[in-house]
Amino acid sequence: MDPNRDLVTQLVNADPGLPRPNPTQSYWQHVPHALANAQSATLPTERDYVIIGSGITGLSVAKNLLERHPTATVSVLEARTLCSGATGRNGGQMAANVGEEYSYLADTHGPEMAGKIVSFTFRNLEKMHDFIREYDAVEASEMQKLHKLRAFLTEDTFLDFKKSIARLESDHPSWKGFYKILEKDDIIKDHGIHGAAGGCLLPAGTVWPYRLVTKVFAALMAKYPDRLTIETSTPVTAVEHESSSVFPYTVRTPRGPVTTRNVVYCTNGHTGHLIPKLRGRIHPFKGTMTVQDPQTEVPNRGETTSWGFHYPINYDPATKESGHGLYYLGQSVKTGYFYLGGENARIEHVVTADDSFVTKNSVKHLQSVLPKFFGSATPEWNLVSAWSGIMGFSSDGVPVIGQLSESLTGRAGQGEWIAAAFNGYGMANCLLSGEALVSMILKDRESDWLPGAYTLSEKRLRETLTAPESIKALTAKL
Ligand SMILES: Cc1cc2nc3c(=O)[nH]c(=O)nc-3n(C[C@H](O)[C@H](O)[C@H](O)COP(=O)(O)OP(=O)(O)OC[C@H]3O[C@@H](n4cnc5c(N)ncnc54)[C@H](O)[C@@H]3O)c2cc1C
Structure with a gap:
């Protein structure tokens, strides 16, 4: 048992x-x-x-x-x-995960179908931008067309990512160069992000859904x-x-x-x-979101960049909390506030359809990681808001x-x-x-x-x- x-x-x-x-x-x-x-x-x-x-x-x-x-x-x-x-x-990210997921998708659905999924998601993202323009909602929804910086926090996660992209490019050469791979030093020097083993840039966007x-x-x-x-x-x-x-x-x-x-x-x-x-x-999966105010500590990059931070999925038997491997982040151009989401909680607080509470530890965790990514010595930035929401996951x-x-x-x-x-x-x-x-x-x-x-x-x-x-x-x- x-x-x-x-x-x-x-x-x-x-x-x-x-x-x-x-x-x-x-x-x-x-x-x-x-x-x-x-x-x-x-x-x-x-x-x-x-x-x-x-x-x-x-x-x-x-x-x-x-x-x-x-x-x-x-x-x-x-x-x-x-x-x-x-x-x-949600997190307001208009971004696809199909690059880092390509190996899994190709193993599960075959390379041809995996390629179709990649094309579909990027086509959908383009359609989102058109849709927002069609309804004259660029301003209201604070839509930004930008690049997402995916940062991999360990050598292993970065290596897995590079393998996945190499497989995508080999199976479907038309995607060659779409993901711009970044080495560790470029990420600190050009993007001011600390603690990454490597990363990539890809076209993406943010929106107020x-x-x-x-x-x-x-x-x-x-x-x-x-x-x-x-x-x-x-x-x-x-x-x-x-x-x-x-x-x-x-x-x-x-x-x-x-x-x-x-x-x-x-x-x-x-x-x-x-x-x-x-x-x-199909099962529910509860996510936690925060809005945090860095005040003047870091420049506002909300017009050009959104971020994803990938780390190995982990489990702490003492607290029974799991880290689910990803933090996702956007920044409001107007206020400079950061919108950070990610899951770090017990499984019964994640596989649930109850969004009537936020898991305090998840919020504390999200507060503790964010300043570090930007190299700030402040242990926590001001918490403006925190909430939860229910996603639908398929097997x-x-x-x-x-x-x-x-x-x-x-x-x-x-x-x-x-x-x-x-x-x-x-x-x-x-x-x-x-x-x-x-x-x-x-x-x-x-x-x-x-x-x-x-x-x-x-x-x-x-x-x-x-x-x-x-x-x-x-x-x-x-
Ligand atoms: C915390 C969080 C962060 C996320 N971040 C991102 C992100 O940054 N980028 C991204 O692409 N995706 C993100 N997602 C996922 C994304 O928000 C969802 O995939 C997407 O919004 C799903 O849209 P939907 O219309 O299918 O479902 P929903 O928006 O969930 O709509 C379903 C609706 O059905 C209603 N409903 C359900 N059952 C009944 C019933 N029996 N009777 C009447 N009404 C019912 C619900 O009340 C709900 O309003 C995030 C999700 C969460 C929760």
């Missing part, structure tokens, strides 16, 4: 429940949008599409359905306030007042199916039922609550996009769809995943750029998207 394994097994298979009604306050949401509590006077019914979840994925699905279907009626049902899930509580998503929802509400409704404080508690009806699905909420032709789950780490057969295959490290089969839902009918489990990299995946899902729903367009590994095949459900694979991956960290 391995107690860690037993605990992980219990955690990944647990019902994540509904989004908690009393989440921690995210700095991004400290000025709520006018639509934060939007809802119709009476819950509408007989909808063509009900989308569950109002994060960036729900937004992308809603936008594509409304734009590409001339008459579709759409209701977005959200348990809490608008955009109050991971999208409203809450402001972006709420602004676009407002634009959609203005453009489609007769076809779109947003229903916040409307948790979906169950979905039922009645084959003989024109609107065969009944979506249950405390405000009453909504009947619909299709249900689209954009429920991220909470998906397993409504689709129990996906528990364990095979890639999103889950497609039609839900009867074997997963336990219901007859062809009208249940999903886009979830972005493994902490939603800004590099959600927008195009939503677009591709709508292509599947409407069958109106090819989206052959969507990596096949993201879709819901029976083979994937049998082999890689399984609870035992999640348990294996998490237990390896303990």
Whole structure:
């Protein structure tokens, strides 16, 4: 009996429940949008599409359905306030992890598919910049197009990274030179970052996701007042199916039922609550974020640089806390504040869907590491804000996009769809995943750029998207 394994097994298979009604306050949401509590006077019914979840994925699905279907009626049902899930509580990084993950992706999905995943994520990031411009949200969302400096804090992590990039460049020569490798001395001299064994620079960006998503929802509400409704404080508690009806699905909420032709789950780490057969295959993963004020100690580089700090995953048997291997960091051009996230906590505080508290040790840890990266003698900078948020992780490290089969839902009918489990990299995946899902729903367009590994095949459900694979991956960290 391995107690860690037993605990992980219990955690990944647990019902994540509904989004908690009393989440921690995210700095991004400290000025709520006018639509934060939007809802119709009476819950509408007989909808063509009900989308569950109002994060960036729900937004992308809603936008594509409304734009590409001339008459579709759409209701977005959200348990809490608008955009109050991971999208409203993340790190604001528009960056991809596919370089350092390439070896894993190639081993798991094959080199050809791994190359497709790399292309997809960078295409999605480009699309994010276009999308922000299209909705005139550059200023509101404080979007920056910049370079991300990935710093590797040990020789081994740097070596693994270089091997991964070498393999990417050898399998797919068009990516040659995209990642600019930096040696230790360059990182201190040119970038003022201390303690790295080496690193790289790659194109990336930063954004205020809450402001972006709420602004676009407002634009959609203005453009489609007769076809779109947003229903916040409307948790979906169950979905039922009645084959003989024109609107065969009944979506249950405390405000009453909504009947619909299709249900689209954009429920991220909470998906397993409504689709129990996906528990364990997709599990919640709680992240911690801080905003820290360096005052005048370091220059403001928010316009040119964001940062990621990679270290070996570690476990302390005395405290039972794990360091999950990454800190991610951006800086506000306006205030100079640093936005730093990372996980250093007991496994039961990480594999959980409870964002109603922050783990104090994680926050202390994030405060203690940041000044050191910039060579500051100050032990801690001022803590402006700290909060937590729930990501959705899949056992095979890639999103889950497609039609839900009867074997997963336990219901007859062809009208249940999903886009979830972005493994902490939603800004590099959600927008195009939503677009591709709508292509599947409407069958109106090819989206052959969507990596096949993201879709819901029976083979994937049998082999890689399984609870035992999640348990294996998490237990390896303990
Ligand atoms: C702390 C943290 C830091 C992160 N940092 C980054 C980063 O820097 N860069 C990056 O790319 N990604 C980051 N991510 C991940 C990224 O935020 C997500 O991948 C992305 O936002 C997922 O978007 P989504 O719309 O799929 O899910 P969400 O934004 O989580 O939206 C899902 C919504 O569904 C609602 N919901 C769930 N169940 C129900 C139900 N039964 N009824 C009604 N509503 C329901 C939830 O309330 C929620 O609002 C981070 C995530 C966290 C938590």
